[in-house]
Amino acid sequence: xxxxxxxxxxxxxxxxxxxxxxxxxxxxxxxxxxxxxxxxxxxxxxxxxxxxxxxxxxxxxxxxxxxxxxxxxxxxxxxxxxxxxxxxxxxxxxxxxxxxxxxxxxxxxxxxxxxxxxxxxxxxxxxxxxxxxxxxxxxxxxxxxxxxxxxxxxxxxxxxxxxxxxxxxxxxxxxxxxxxxxxxxxxxxxxxxxxxxxxxxxxxxxxxxxxxxxxxxxxxxxxxxxxxxxxxxxxxxxxxxxxxxxxxxxxxxxxxxxxxxxxxxxxxxxxxxxxxxxxxxxxxxxxxxxxxxxxxxxxxxxxxxxxxxxxxxxxxxxxxxxxxxxxxxxxxxxxxxxxxxxxxxxxxxxxxxxxxxxxxxxxxxxxxxxxxxxxxxxxxxxxxxxxxxxxxxxxxxxxxxxxxxxxxxxxxxxxxxxxxxxxxxxxxxxxxxxxxxxxxxxxxxxxxxxxxxxxxxxxxxxxxxxxxxxxxxxxxxxxxxxxxxxxxxxxxxxxxxxxxxxxxxxxxxxxxxxxxxxxxxxxxxxxxxxxxxxxxxxxxxxxxxxxxxxxxxxxxxxxxxxxxxxxxxxxxxxxxxxxxxxxxxxxxxxxxxxxxxxxxxxxxxxxxxxxxxxxxxxxxxxxxxxxxxxxxxxxxxxxxxxxxxxxxxxxxxxxxxxxxxxxxxxxxxxxxxxxxxxxxxxxxxxxxxxxxxxxxxxxxxxxxxxxxxxxxxxxxxxxxxxxxxxxxxxxxxxxxxxxxxxxxxxxxxxxxxxxxxxxxxxxxxxxxxxxxxxxxxxxxxxxxxxxxxxxxxxxxxxxxxxxxxx
Numbered sequence: 001x002x003x004x005x006x007x008x009x010x011x012x013x014x015x016x017x018x019x020x021x022x023x024x025x026x027x028x029x030x031x032x033x034x035x036x037x038x039x040x041x042x043x044x045x046x047x048x049x050x051x052x053x054x055x056x057x058x059x060x061x062x063x064x065x066x067x068x069x070x071x072x073x074x075x076x077x078x079x080x081x082x083x084x085x086x087x088x089x090x091x092x093x094x095x096x097x098x099x100x101x102x103x104x105x106x107x108x109x110x111x112x113x114x115x116x117x118x119x120x121x122x123x124x125x126x127x128x129x130x131x132x133x134x135x136x137x138x139x140x141x142x143x144x145x146x147x148x149x150x151x152x153x154x155x156x157x158x159x160x161x162x163x164x165x166x167x168x169x170x171x172x173x174x175x176x177x178x179x180x181x182x183x184x185x186x187x188x189x190x191x192x193x194x195x196x197x198x199x200x201x202x203x204x205x206x207x208x209x210x211x212x213x214x215x216x217x218x219x220x221x222x223x224x225x226x227x228x229x230x231x232x233x234x235x236x237x238x239x240x241x242x243x244x245x246x247x248x249x250x251x252x253x254x255x256x257x258x259x260x261x262x263x264x265x266x267x268x269x270x271x272x273x274x275x276x277x278x279x280x281x282x283x284x285x286x287x288x289x290x291x292x293x294x295x296x297x298x299x300x301x302x303x304x305x306x307x308x309x310x311x312x313x314x315x316x317x318x319x320x321x322x323x324x325x326x327x328x329x330x331x332x333x334x335x336x337x338x339x340x341x342x343x344x345x346x347x348x349x350x351x352x353x354x355x356x357x358x359x360x361x362x363x364x365x366x367x368x369x370x371x372x373x374x375x376x377x378x379x380x381x382x383x384x385x386x387x388x389x390x391x392x393x394x395x396x397x398x399x400x401x402x403x404x405x406x407x408x409x410x411x412x413x414x415x416x417x418x419x420x421x422x423x424x425x426x427x428x429x430x431x432x433x434x435x436x437x438x439x440x441x442x443x444x445x446x447x448x449x450x451x452x453x454x455x456x457x458x459x460x461x462x463x464x465x466x467x468x469x470x471x472x473x474x475x476x477x478x479x480x481x482x483x484x485x486x487x488x489x490x491x492x493x494x495x496x497x498x499x500x501x502x503x504x505x506x507x508x509x510x511x512x513x514x515x516x517x518x519x520x521x522x523x524x525x526x527x528x529x530x531x532x533x534x535x536x537x538x539x540x541x542x543x544x545x546x547x548x549x550x551x552x553x554x555x556x557x558x559x560x561x562x563x564x565x566x567x568x569x570x571x572x573x574x575x576x577x578x579x580x581x582x583x584x585x586x587x588x589x590x591x592x593x594x595x596x597x598x599x600x601x602x603x604x605x606x607x608x609x610x611x612x613x614x615x616x617x618x619x620x621x622x623x624x625x626x627x628x629x630x631x632x633x634x635x636x637x638x639x640x641x642x643x644x645x646x647x648x649x650x651x652x653x654x655x656x657x658x659x660x661x662x663x664x665x666x667x668x669x670x671x672x673x674x675x676x677x678x679x680x681x682x683x684x685x686x687x688x689x690x691x692x693x694x695x696x697x698x699x700x701x702x703x704x705x706x707x708x709x710x711x712x713x714x715x716x717x718x719x720x721x722x723x724x725x726x727x728x729x730x731x732x733x734x735x736x737x738x739x740x741x742x743x744x745x746x747x748x749x750x751x752x753x754x755x756x757x758x759x760x761x762x763x764x765x766x767x768x769x770x771x772x773x774x775x776x777x778x779x780x781x782x783x784x785x786x787x788x789x790x791x792x793x794x795x796x797x798x799x800x801x802x803x804x805x806x
Contacts, residue, residue, distance in 0.1 A: 037052045073111060075106070144231045219238055233346025235343075251367045255642050473498055476534065547746065666731070668702060747773065
């Protein structure tokens with residue numbers, strides 16, 4: 001309803017979206033005052049509520065501008081309006097106190113320091129010159145300091161820091177950039193830094209600017225400093241100092257896993273890696289993720305220590321995203337210090353990131369030489385996000401955390417209030433309700449009590465901030481997963497029988513479908529390749545091509561299984577996986593094979609006994625394990641110190657020779673035995689004329705292994721062998737998908753699972769499939785690995801009518 005332009009109109013508006021913690025109320029205030037309107041604005045559990053009154057044409061103009069020009073970090077999801085009787089009041093437009101109520105407001109992620117704040121940081125005449133906790137409505141912590149919603153200072157970890165008169169004036173001034181910026185502070189009233197040295201290093205405890213100077217000096221001297229950030233502690237050292245990096249690697253027991261590097265600026269980053277426009281945009285975005293860059297060879301200027309990312313053509317690079325980081329690198333006139341720092345999560349390997357100061361002093365003892373701490377508590381741990389940029393400029397997020405969480409994802413179908421707990425590796429929980437889903441921060445591997453407790457805390461915090469009260473719990477079908485046991489315990493608080501168990505690879509495919517907005521009315525051809533997933537037959541799956549929608553799936557094709565000797569012990573020893581694959585293919589263990597030479601005689605004897613008798617040898621169709629086996633067979637990697645090491649080093653070798661020839665090894669493709677299908681019920685994904693448990697295809701690697709060994713004996717180098725193997729996998733995928741299209745008429749292919757973090761394989765599969773006329777869906781903001789699994793669990797459990805439940 002619109003009033004005449006000459007009459008008074010009063011209108012109530014409720015704005016939903018990311019509208020708290022982003023300067024939205026100050027924006028509304030300025031807009032209303034600029035149009036000479038009366039009324040008020042405030043936060044509520046549902047978003048931002050507004051009442052405006054004035055001449056009808058001005059009220060209409062206000063409503064039109066409201067969604068068109070929001071603040072930089074705001075996202076308007078919807079505006080509900082209601083016209084009210086005009087009151088004729090003349091009081092100035094006001095910002096009201098926050099209403100304490102539950103609701104569904106979207107809190108923004110933590111955001112990198114903006115350019116205005118950086119200018120103030122380095123301006124000697126500014127009162128916040130060198131202030132380590134500088135922020136404004138356009139930048140700084142949000143998610144990691146919020147303790148409840150609606151978002152206001154009393155509901156953050158800044159509640160115990162009363163504002164000084166100067167900050168209070170800025171906070172209350174509608175014309176100021178810090179108007180109602182909740183973390184606002186200054187050196188006189190804000191959090192304070194302190195440096196705590198470990199015993200025996202001859203360094204005094206210090207505070208504030210002296211603490212930063214001491215930390216910079218320690219880093220320049222090759223020491224390791226635990227630096228408290230906005231989402232947890234980092235362990236930092238000079239990335240060009242080989243001894244410091246080796247010491248950190250040894251203390252953290254990290255094996256050969258690469259470290260991330262923080263560069264002082266973009267120019268420094270370009271010395272170690274060529275950077276495309278799309279990569280530059282990702283590095284400098286407000287999210288400030290770690291971006292995987294291909295290393296420059298040779299590097300220019302200071303050279304990264306070899307131990308930063310041994311054996312990898314990539315280096316993970318990020319830029320400073322807090323004032324503390326900028327000050328650690330130094331401002332003009334400061335003593336010189338490192339321009340590249342290793343910045344790795346502040347934890348012991350396998351444990352969650354440390355956020356509490358007292359806990360940091362104990363859990364990081366023996367790892368750090370000093371602690372650069374501060375007294376602003378962290379409400380939510382949040383690790384750095386990780387992504388790579390494809391040649392076409394699109395992004396593939398590999399770890400979705402800081403800078404993304406808790407921004408919601410839109411769902412293509414409404415879901416019941418559901419908690420999906422994810423898997424045991426790269427665990428990330430996900431809450432969903434209606435047409436929105438919220439991932440929690442990256443938790444890690446659910447291998448110990450500390451990580452499980454971190455996951456439970458993350459779920460409670462996500463529930464507080466979103467207002468979602470789950471009525472169902474979704475989990476993986478693996479009977480031994482810690483996450484599944486957690487789901488069952490969590491379900492004890494709910495009525496009825498609320499646990500839905502979702503098959504691992506079905507969840508991967510559903511995750512990609514949801515990210516791309518598919519409503520499930522038409523099934524997809526889902527290529528789900530990973531290391532481990534519990535299969536319907538009790539074996540280890542991982543080389544799966546399924547016809548799937550949200551209600552079910554049909555196993556169209558699989559990699560021919562081979563024994564997995566010793567379970568996890570086998571996974572840690574690719575040389576054993578290689579011999580098991582040769583045994584399954586009927587190929588001899590020739591003594592000059594790299595895999596045979598890598599195993600001791602005792603290992604070979606035991607392994608032969610296991611394989612011949614089927615002892616502790618669960619069958620696996622895992623494509624990830626095949627990559628591990630081939631990595632050993634070509635002599636690249638025989639023992640691993642971290643997940644996917646062998647496969648990553650095989651990819652690195654293949655990149656070296658990707659353009660040397662076009663040969664691709666050929667897999668055997670044949671009709672296979674009966675395949676499992678749709679879990680607890682029939683599926684719309686069933687191919688026409690084919691029962692849900694009808695026979696599928698086998699993708700047999702035996703011909704590949706035979707050709708690979710022949711080429712190796714003829715002197716073909718390992719990089720060429722690796723490249724031919726990658727091409728062979730891609731061609732097998734394309735061939736199976738063409739057969740599936742001929743059988744079903746389906747033309748959409750989803751590439752998902754941790755194996756598709758392999759950039760070379762994903763690129764080759766995409767090119768072949770697109771060339772054959774398929775629509776190829778790849779992961780973007782949702783990780784292809786188990787970090788994205790919970791979204792698929794949520795969609796299957798939250799929309800299903802015929803899922804398996806316990």
